[in-house]
Amino acid sequence: MxxxxxxxxxxxxxxxxxxxxxxxxxxxxxxxxxxxxxxxxxxxxxxxxxxxxxxxxxxxxxxxxxxxxxxxxxxxxxxxxxxxxxxxxxxxxxxxxxxxxxxxxxxxxxxxxxxxxxxxxxxxxxxxxxxxxxxxxxxxxxxxxxxxxxxxxxxxxxxxxxxxxPPLRYRESYYPASADSEYLDWHHLHRFEDLWGLWGHSFFKIIPPEKYFRQHPEFFAFTNGKRSATQLCLTNQGVQKIALDYFRRAIADHPDAVYWSIAPMDGRGGCTCDRCRKVDQEEGGPQGTLIRFVNGVAAQFPDKYFTTLAYGYTAEAPKITRPSSNVYVMLSTIDATRERGLGDNPTAASFRRQLNDWSKISSNIFVWDYTTQFTAYLSPFPMYDHYQGNIAFMHQHGVKGVFEHGSGHTLGDMSAYASYVQAKSLWNPEVDPIEVENDFLEGYYGLAAKSIKKYLNQLLNARNTSRSTLDIYGNPILSRRGYLGPEKMTMYKDLVDDGRKAVTGDPKLLSRVNLIALGLEYASLEQAKAYGEHPLGFLSKKDANQWMVNPNWMKRIDLFLDSALRGGAIELAEVNGSLEQYRKQWLTLLNKPYLPSLLQGVHPFFKPLFLQDFPANGKTTLNDGLSGTIDYSYNWLLFDGKEVEITFPFSRESQPAQVHLNFLLDPAHYLFLPDEVKVESSNDNVSYGRIGTHKIDSSLIREGPKCYPVSFGLKTQPARFLKVKLSFSQEFPAWFEGSRHRKPLFAIDEIRASD
CATH class of the missing domain: 3.30.379.10 (Chitobiase/beta-hexosaminidase domain 2-like)
Structure with missing residues (x-):
C-alpha cells in the first residue's frame, strides 16, 4: 500500500x-x-x-x-x-x-x-x-x-x-452534489443511504413508541419519576428481543447493507431506572448501557457491522466495556465552533479528549463532523481554510471514516466548493488544499476566479481580525458585529460584482457567481430584521412615534426567493426553513401593525442585565419596533434569573393605560414562560406603586416554538418611570420530558405601552 x-x-x-x-x-x-x-x-x-x-x-x-x-x-x-x-x-x-x-x-x-x-x-x-x-x-x-x-x-x-x-474507509460530504451518482463515483464518496441499512438516531425506528408504548411502557426510558417515550430502557430484556427480531428481518431484506445503526434519539436523556443506573454507575455514564446493548446485538450478527453515536449524553467512553470488533463508534464535533481547526480550537477540547479516550478502547472510530450553519444555510460561513486540516487531524488520530454534514440536498454557502475540497481531502487527507482550491476556482468560475478568491480571503481575514465565532447554529444577525458588518458586506458585494463583470458573456459562469451574491443577499435580508429603522433595515419613520415598512420590500423578498429556487435552494434553514415558510415569515413581519408606543426612544435599565450570548440590539431591543420571530437568536433578550426588572424613564410625565409584551416558548432550546408580569410606576424612581399584574399558567402551554403575546390594562396615573417586573420560577414545567442538564431560560422581545 x-x-x-x-x-x-x-x-x-x-x-x-x-x-x-x-x-x-x-x-x-x-x-x-x-x-x-x-x-x-x-x-x-x-x-x-x-x-x-x-x-x-x-x-x-x-x-x-x-x-x-x-x-x-x-x-x-x-x-x-x-x-x-x-x-x-x-x-x-x-x-x-x-x-x-x-x-x-x-x-x-x-x-x-x-x-x-x-x-x-x-x-x-x-x-x-x-x-x-x-x-x-x-x-x-x-x-x-x-x-x-x-x-x-x-x-x-x-x-x-x-x-x-484510501486511508479512510467511509467518506461522505453531504451537499447537493451528493445527489449525483457520477459525482460520487468520480470523487470516491459514499452516501449513508447506500451503506447503512439503518442510519443515525435509530432507537424509535427499531422500537416505535406509537406501536409499543401504550402496552409496554417498561420498554422506554424512566425519567423524572416516570416512563416516557424519550429513549429506550436498554437493560430491559424485551427491548433486546425486539431489537434482535428487527435486525433479523431487516438484514434479510437488505443483505448488501454494510452498516446498521443502533443509536439514541436526538437530544434527550437516557433511562434512569435501577438496572440502567447500576450499569451507568459502573461505566461512568449512560454510554455504559448503550455499548453493552449494542455489543449484545452485534454478537448475534458477527459478520455485520453496527454503528452507534458518541453524542450528547453518550459522548464519553465507558470505563469497563469495550466496543466489539464489529461495532463502530461515531463521535460528534457538534460542540466545536468553526473559526479554528479541530486540532487547536478550545471549543473542540472535549472532542479531542473523547476521541483520545474512545481510541484507547476501539480502533473503529468514525466522526460526524459539521461544516454548515444549520440556521442559515446560504449565509457566508468562512471555515474554508479548515476543511482539509480537520480531515487530516482526524485521520492522524486514527479515525476510519468521516461524515461531513453540510447543507444536504439544499444549496448552501459555497456548497460546490466545500464539497469539492472535502471530497479531495477525504480521499487523500494529506492533499494540498491550496492546489485543490486553485484548481476548483479557476475551473468553476473561469475569469471570475480572481475576484472570488479575493472574496474568500477577505471573509477569512475579517473572521480573524474581528475574532468572530462561527457557530453552526448562529446567524447573520449575530455576525453583523463581526465578519458580516455593514462595511465588510459592502466590500464583499463589490468583489462579487467584479466577478460578475468578468463573466458577463458566459451564462453558466455568471449563474455560479450569482449564487455567491444570493448568499450575501440572504444575509442582508436577515440582518434587516434587526436593523429596523436604519439604512439597511426595512422600516422607516412614519411620524414621531410610529414606523412604516419600506416600499417594495416584499418585491425584494420575492426576487430573492425566485433566484434561490432557480439556484437549487430547497430550504434556507434546518427547521421551518422552506422557501414558502420564509415568505410567510416576512409577510407576518411586514403586515404587523407598527403602532405608536410611549416607550419609543426611551433607553431602559436592566436588573440584572440580559445574557450576553444573545445581545440582539442591546438595550434598545425591547422598544425598537422589531418583533422577534420563532428563532430565539433574533431580537430576543434572554434571562436566567428569578426576578428581572426593566425600568423605562420617560422624558416627560406620561399616563400609560396598557402594556403589551412578547415572550417566546421554545422548549427544545430550554426557553419557557415567566410566571408573572408586574408593572409599577414612579415619579422619583424611588417609591413605586403597582399599576398592573398578569399571571401566566405555563402548565397549559406546551407546544413550541411560538411567540406568546401578553397584553393587559394598567391603573392610569401620571408617572416619570415605568418598571416591568418579571418573575421566573427557574423550574422546568411538569410536562417537560427533555434532559434537565441545563438551566431553563425565558426570552422577551418588544414591550409597548399605550395611553
Whole structure:
C-alpha cells in the first residue's frame, strides 16, 4: 500500500515522467491524431463493475478525442495496445494475485499493455476516474456535466505505474452534489443511504413508541419519576428481543447493507431506572448501557457491522466495556465552533479528549463532523481554510471514516466548493488544499476566479481580525458585529460584482457567481430584521412615534426567493426553513401593525442585565419596533434569573393605560414562560406603586416554538418611570420530558405601552 504522504509526490513523478517521455516519444499511445490506437478488453463474463468501468473509460476518451475505443472480451489483434480492465488479466500477465486493500486500485503499463485492477468495493471504477482526471485532464466540479478538454492525442508513459489505497474507509460530504451518482463515483464518496441499512438516531425506528408504548411502557426510558417515550430502557430484556427480531428481518431484506445503526434519539436523556443506573454507575455514564446493548446485538450478527453515536449524553467512553470488533463508534464535533481547526480550537477540547479516550478502547472510530450553519444555510460561513486540516487531524488520530454534514440536498454557502475540497481531502487527507482550491476556482468560475478568491480571503481575514465565532447554529444577525458588518458586506458585494463583470458573456459562469451574491443577499435580508429603522433595515419613520415598512420590500423578498429556487435552494434553514415558510415569515413581519408606543426612544435599565450570548440590539431591543420571530437568536433578550426588572424613564410625565409584551416558548432550546408580569410606576424612581399584574399558567402551554403575546390594562396615573417586573420560577414545567442538564431560560422581545 502506498503511504498517504507519498500521494502528492507520486502524482508529481507521474506528471514529470509523462512530460519527459512525451518529448522523447517514449509513450504508449491510446489515441493518436483522433484515431484509436488502443482497445478495451474485459472478461467474457464481466461483473457489473468491470463493465461500467470499461464504458466510463470508453465514454470519456470519446468525449475528449472523438475516438471510440472498442470493448471486447479478448484482444482483436487489430490495435497496438490493450487496456485490460479487471484483476484476472493482471494475474495472468504478472503471474501473481492482485493484492489491494479496500477500494484501492492499480494502473500499470507493462510490455505495451495497460492493466487496471481494483480492490474490494468500487476500487476499479475509482481507478478509471483517477486516470480520466489526473492524466486526461477532465474535471467534475459539481452535480452538472463534467468538463472535458478537447485533445487529439492521449498517451501514458511506458513505465507508468499508479497505485493507491484510501486511508479512510467511509467518506461522505453531504451537499447537493451528493445527489449525483457520477459525482460520487468520480470523487470516491459514499452516501449513508447506500451503506447503512439503518442510519443515525435509530432507537424509535427499531422500537416505535406509537406501536409499543401504550402496552409496554417498561420498554422506554424512566425519567423524572416516570416512563416516557424519550429513549429506550436498554437493560430491559424485551427491548433486546425486539431489537434482535428487527435486525433479523431487516438484514434479510437488505443483505448488501454494510452498516446498521443502533443509536439514541436526538437530544434527550437516557433511562434512569435501577438496572440502567447500576450499569451507568459502573461505566461512568449512560454510554455504559448503550455499548453493552449494542455489543449484545452485534454478537448475534458477527459478520455485520453496527454503528452507534458518541453524542450528547453518550459522548464519553465507558470505563469497563469495550466496543466489539464489529461495532463502530461515531463521535460528534457538534460542540466545536468553526473559526479554528479541530486540532487547536478550545471549543473542540472535549472532542479531542473523547476521541483520545474512545481510541484507547476501539480502533473503529468514525466522526460526524459539521461544516454548515444549520440556521442559515446560504449565509457566508468562512471555515474554508479548515476543511482539509480537520480531515487530516482526524485521520492522524486514527479515525476510519468521516461524515461531513453540510447543507444536504439544499444549496448552501459555497456548497460546490466545500464539497469539492472535502471530497479531495477525504480521499487523500494529506492533499494540498491550496492546489485543490486553485484548481476548483479557476475551473468553476473561469475569469471570475480572481475576484472570488479575493472574496474568500477577505471573509477569512475579517473572521480573524474581528475574532468572530462561527457557530453552526448562529446567524447573520449575530455576525453583523463581526465578519458580516455593514462595511465588510459592502466590500464583499463589490468583489462579487467584479466577478460578475468578468463573466458577463458566459451564462453558466455568471449563474455560479450569482449564487455567491444570493448568499450575501440572504444575509442582508436577515440582518434587516434587526436593523429596523436604519439604512439597511426595512422600516422607516412614519411620524414621531410610529414606523412604516419600506416600499417594495416584499418585491425584494420575492426576487430573492425566485433566484434561490432557480439556484437549487430547497430550504434556507434546518427547521421551518422552506422557501414558502420564509415568505410567510416576512409577510407576518411586514403586515404587523407598527403602532405608536410611549416607550419609543426611551433607553431602559436592566436588573440584572440580559445574557450576553444573545445581545440582539442591546438595550434598545425591547422598544425598537422589531418583533422577534420563532428563532430565539433574533431580537430576543434572554434571562436566567428569578426576578428581572426593566425600568423605562420617560422624558416627560406620561399616563400609560396598557402594556403589551412578547415572550417566546421554545422548549427544545430550554426557553419557557415567566410566571408573572408586574408593572409599577414612579415619579422619583424611588417609591413605586403597582399599576398592573398578569399571571401566566405555563402548565397549559406546551407546544413550541411560538411567540406568546401578553397584553393587559394598567391603573392610569401620571408617572416619570415605568418598571416591568418579571418573575421566573427557574423550574422546568411538569410536562417537560427533555434532559434537565441545563438551566431553563425565558426570552422577551418588544414591550409597548399605550395611553
Amino acid at each position: 502506498m503511504k498517504d504522504t507519498n500521494y502528492r509526490l507520486s502524482l508529481f513523478i507521474v506528471v514529470a515522467v509523462f512530460l519527459i517521455s512525451s518529448c522523447m516519444a517514449q509513450q504508449l499511445d491510446i489515441v493518436r491524431d483522433r484515431k484509436a490506437e488502443t482497445e478495451i478488453v474485459i472478461s467474457e463474463h464481466p461483473s457489473v463493475l468491470e463493465r461500467k468501468a470499461a464504458q466510463v473509460l470508453q465514454d470519456y476518451v470519446k468525449r475528449i478525442t472523438g475516438a471510440e475505443l472498442a470493448i471486447f472480451s479478448s484482444p482483436s489483434g487489430t490495435k497496438k495496445h490493450v487496456v485490460y480492465i479487471g484483476n484476472t488479466f493482471y494475474q495472468e500477465a504478472m503471474g501473481k494475485k492482485v493484492v489491494l486493500g479496500r477500494e484501492g486500485f492499480e494502473i500499470i503499463v507493462r510490455e505495451g499493455q495497460i492493466y487496471l485492477t481494483g480492490g474490494s468495493g468500487k476500487g476499479l471504477l475509482y481507478g478509471v476516474y483517477e486516470l480520466i482526471e489526473k492524466q486526461f485532464g477532465a474535471r467534475k466540479y459539481d452535480q452538472g456535466p463534467a468538463w472535458v478538454p478537447k485533445r487529439s492525442n492521449l498517451s501514458l508513459p511506458l513505465n507508468f505505474h499508479f497505485c493507491y489505497e
